Amino acid sequence: MRHFAFENFQTVRRLVFQKPGIRRFEISQGLHMAPASVSKYVDLLIKKEIVLETDTDRSRNVSLAMNPAWKTCLGVDVGAWKTRILRMDARGAFSLLEEIPTPEDPLLLAPALKRHERGVDGVGLAITAVIDPQKLRVELFANNRGWDGFALSALGLRSRLSLLSSGHAAATAEKSFGSLRDDRDAIHVNAGNGIQACVFIDGKAVAGANHAAGELGHVFASLEAGACSCGNVGCLENLATVPMLLGRLKKRMQAGELRGTLARLCENDAAKIDPARVNEAWEAGDPQVHAEILRTADAIASALSGLVNVLNPQAISLGGNLFAYFPRLTEAVRDSLLGKVLEPNARKLAIRLAAYPELGAAFGAALHAFERFLRDEPGGEDPPRRPAKNRSKGGSPS
Ligand SMILES: [Zn+2]
Numbered sequence: 001m002r003h004f005a006f007e008n009f010q011t012v013r014r015l016v017f018q019k020p021g022i023r024r025f026e027i028s029q030g031l032h033m034a035p036a037s038v039s040k041y042v043d044l045l046i047k048k049e050i051v052l053e054t055d056t057d058r059s060r061n062v063s064l065a066m067n068p069a070w071k072t073c074l075g076v077d078v079g080a081w082k083t084r085i086l087r088m089d090a091r092g093a094f095s096l097l098e099e100i101p102t103p104e105d106p107l108l109l110a111p112a113l114k115r116h117e118r119g120v121d122g123v124g125l126a127i128t129a130v131i132d133p134q135k136l137r138v139e140l141f142a143n144n145r146g147w148d149g150f151a152l153s154a155l156g157l158r159s160r161l162s163l164l165s166s167g168h169a170a171a172t173a174e175k176s177f178g179s180l181r182d183d184r185d186a187i188h189v190n191a192g193n194g195i196q197a198c199v200f201i202d203g204k205a206v207a208g209a210n211h212a213a214g215e216l217g218h219v220f221a222s223l224e225a226g227a228c229s230c231g232n233v234g235c236l237e238n239l240a241t242v243p244m245l246l247g248r249l250k251k252r253m254q255a256g257e258l259r260g261t262l263a264r265l266c267e268n269d270a271a272k273i274d275p276a277r278v279n280e281a282w283e284a285g286d287p288q289v290h291a292e293i294l295r296t297a298d299a300i301a302s303a304l305s306g307l308v309n310v311l312n313p314q315a316i317s318l319g320g321n322l323f324a325y326f327p328r329l330t331e332a333v334r335d336s337l338l339g340k341v342l343e344p345n346a347r348k349l350a351i352r353l354a355a356y357p358e359l360g361a362a363f364g365a366a367l368h369a370f371e372r373f374l375r376d377e378p379g380g381e382d383p384p385r386r387p388a389k390n391r392s393k394g395g396s397p398s
Contacts, residue, residue: 006378008033012041014374016051018176020065020091027064050090066090071373073122074159075366076113077166077359078102079321080128080143080193083109085116086359088366092177096359104146106138110155122160124369125152126169126361128194130212136163142218142229142237143194162369167196167214168205169364170354174317175200176367178355183315187307188354189216190361191300192321195237199311217241219306221299239299242275242322248292249273260286275325282326296322297332304333305340312345319354320361327353 015027022030028038042064045051050070053062068089075094077084083102088094097116103109113123129141141147152161164172171188174180180188184203190196195217199206206213217237218230228235238244250270252258258268262281266272281289304316316337318330334351341349356363 009041016064017066021063023061023063071121073366073369074116074120075362076125077362078127084362086362094363106147106150120159122369123157124162124365126164126166126365128166128196131163131165133163133211136161164368165196166190166361168198170319170360171198172364172367173356173360174354179317179352180315185313186315187313188317190320193241193243216303219303221303236299236303240296245296246273258288260288262286262289279326297329298336300333301336301340304337308341308345315350317352317354319357324357
């Protein structure tokens with residue numbers, strides 16, 4: 001295929017992936033491409049078994065979707081203490097395969113990944129860390145320093161590997177299929193045990209000069225946050241993560257200060273404090289729990305307010321375990337943030353709960369791995385069949 005023809009082929013393929021059910025005339029309208037050209041590429045995609053016609057009763061206007069069997073990718077979300085492994089087909093349908101504690105030694109993750117690698121074309125890893133996506137290397141994992149400097153090639157996987165930060169991965173899921181799909185200027189926040197964000201400007205994710213953009217957790221939020229593992233003082237991560245919120249409540253219970261619903265639910269045993277009980281106490285109107293949640297919301301809003309004033313985004317989506325456990329925290333962040341930013345910057349600002357608050361990072365990691373096949377997989381004249389699987393032997397970047 002000549003270069004420009006391959007580009008068109010890729011573009012049509014990507015559009016079918018992004019909009020399952022799309023019809024030929026919609027592709028033609030969306031890409032400003034002549035119907036005859038669209039048909040040429042669609043016919044080729046069908047011939048190669050990359051795309052399928054999903055109904056057959058409307059002649060040239062049948063709806064199209066990816067062949068789910070074209071490629072399969074794993075998405076791996078390496079969090080500060082939990083790692084999730086998910087499998088995604090070419091239609092973007094995914095299922096969670098396994099959830100394991102994140103090992104302190106990254107090499108100990110290899111057996112679980114190898115267990116699920118059969119029949120898989122690509123593996124995407126998302127880590128709540130600063131990473132080098134070109135060298136497939138973890139630069140700085142503030143919550144798990146045993147990973148610093150780790151190169152993914154040491155895992156010994158045979159699939160094509162890709163690496164990105166958890167914030168970027170979760171944002172990719174929201175931008176592709178979730179709560180930000182119609183917003184060009186937007187911010188996604190992923191808060192669990194760590195906090196990362198991803199900024200989209202004019203539809204494109206900002207990676208930064210050194211792939212380190214989005215470290216919202218290490219933005220100054222409040223002096224009361226104290227010293228952070230990164231070496232600074234006042235970082236958001238020291239106030240607004242799941243363990244920080246639970247830790248404050250545990251401390252207060254141990255000091256005998258809690259008297260409301262949470263104390264009753266936990267029978268005054270701090271070891272029984274967990275997200276479900278905290279959320280139940282909050283829903284029941286426990287004022288001390290409410291105050292701690294508002295502190296969390298306020299810290300997130302403080303860190304975000306600078307971004308909103310500087311970038312004037314259309315939308316912010318909030319995801320990660322913190323928002324999966326406490327979905328109503330979204331409203332608390334919204335209320336606090338709208339009071340902190342300039343009125344014109346807030347006028348058109350939508351603040352929403354993410355569509356994938358829990359599995360967004362793993363889903364986004366799989367999408368990132370899949371994106372490389374959409375971009376690179378040749379559409380030459382030969383019959384499709386699966387490409388040679390040994391081209392990324394040893395997991396080295398290709
Ligand atoms: Zn910090």
